[in-house]
Amino acid sequence: MTNVTEIAPDVYRISTYNENYKLQFNQFLVKDDEPLLFHTGMKADFPHIREAVARIIDPATIRWLSFSHFESDECGSLNEWLRAPRWTLKDETVNTGKYRFRLYPTHHLPHSWDAGMLFEETNRILFCSDLFLHGGDVEPLNETDVIGRARKAMVDFQATQLLNATPYTVHTERLMRELGSLKPRTLAIMHGSSFRGDGEKAFLGLASVMKEVLGKDEQ
Ligand SMILES: [Fe+2]
Ligand SMILES: [Fe+2]
Numbered sequence: 001m002t003n004v005t006e007i008a009p010d011v012y013r014i015s016t017y018n019e020n021y022k023l024q025f026n027q028f029l030v031k032d033d034e035p036l037l038f039h040t041g042m043k044a045d046f047p048h049i050r051e052a053v054a055r056i057i058d059p060a061t062i063r064w065l066s067f068s069h070f071e072s073d074e075c076g077s078l079n080e081w082l083r084a085p086r087w088t089l090k091d092e093t094v095n096t097g098k099y100r101f102r103l104y105p106t107h108h109l110p111h112s113w114d115a116g117m118l119f120e121e122t123n124r125i126l127f128c129s130d131l132f133l134h135g136g137d138v139e140p141l142n143e144t145d146v147i148g149r150a151r152k153a154m155v156d157f158q159a160t161q162l163l164n165a166t167p168y169t170v171h172t173e174r175l176m177r178e179l180g181s182l183k184p185r186t187l188a189i190m191h192g193s194s195f196r197g198d199g200e201k202a203f204l205g206l207a208s209v210m211k212e213v214l215g216k217d218e219q
Contacts, residue, residue, distance in 0.1 A: 002052045005140035007194040008125050008186045010099070014052045016045060017137040024137065025073055028127055028188045029053055030120065033097025034063035037081070038118055038127040039074050039190060046077040064094060066103065068129030069112035073190070098122065109175050110166045119182055126184035126199060130166070132206060133157075134192035142193035147205040149192065154213045168214040176207035 002016045010031040015024050027039040027049060035057050041049040053059045065081055067074040088094055094101040100121045107113055110130035118127040134149035135156070142149075157163060180203030187195040187202060195202060 002048050003140070004052050004055055007141045007188065008123055008196070011120075011123075011125060011186070011188065012056050013140050013188065013194055014041075014049060015140065016041075016048070022135050023133075023191050026188075026190050026192075026194075029056060029062075030096065030099060031057055032099050034095075035061055036064035036066060036094075036096050036099075036101065037062050038066045038188065039129075040065060040067060040077040040081055042072050042076040043080065044076075046080045049077070050080075064096060064101075066101070066118050066127070068106075068110070068117060068127075068190075069115040071112065074129065093121075104179070106175050106179070107171065108167050108169050109172060117179060119184070124183060124185040124199070125188055126179065126182060126186070127188045128179070128184075129190050132187060132189045132192065132195065132202070134189075136192070138193045140193060141196060143196050146187070146189075146193075146195040146197075146202050147209060150206055151209045151213065153192075154209060158213065164214065166210070166214060168210060172210060172215075173207055176203050176210070179203050180207075 002014060005013050007013045012029040014027040014029060017024050027037060027041050030036040050059050088103060090105055102119050103116045106115050106117050109115055132146055132150045134153040180200040184199030187199055
């Protein structure tokens with residue numbers, strides 16, 4: 001079952017709960033003159049994600065595809081969506097009509113060398129991929145506790161085969177501070193509820209949780 005919720009003006013969260021992982025997998029569609037999809041979802045999920053997009057717009061009108069890094073949930077169905085690709089570069093803004101996007105390189109954050117985060121500057125929405133991941137079939141939008149949930153998931157993951165999925169590097173703290181300084185008002189989170197509130201505070205809070213949970217040396 002795929003749910004669609006408008007979490008910010010013209011930003012639709014397309015959410016599918018995976019019972020095996022006990023985790024939501026979310027894509028975000030931004031409705032504008034040139035519609036944009038952040039995260040394509042896995043290849044096998046393409047038919048029902050496309051169907052969910054079709055509840056909002058004609059999927060053939062999607063003009064921009066964006067994703068944080070090269071993994072199956074972030075971009076597995078890229079080929080299914082692609083027609084005429086045009087790559088965007090660092091420092092390039094993309095205007096889709098009412099909205100303006102910029103992609104920030106965030107190497108190894110949340111993971112993978114190629115990682116990046118997409119920021120919509122008009123409504124200050126940060127599409128932050130696996131950062132703030134938390135489990136459960138949770139509500140679309142949360143305005144209270146994002147750090148507590150993310151901390152719990154981070155600690156829990158350290159006891160599974162997904163431990164250290166987010167590497168803690170010499171760049172982590174600076175990148176988290178820089179992302180926070182964008183002062184996002186909405187965090188469009190890939191796994192779990194989106195968050196509306198003080199995005200800078202949330203980033204600083206998550207940075208200290210990451211240092212505490214991921215930044216210690218394991219014997
Ligand atoms: Fe990922
Ligand atoms: Fe992911």
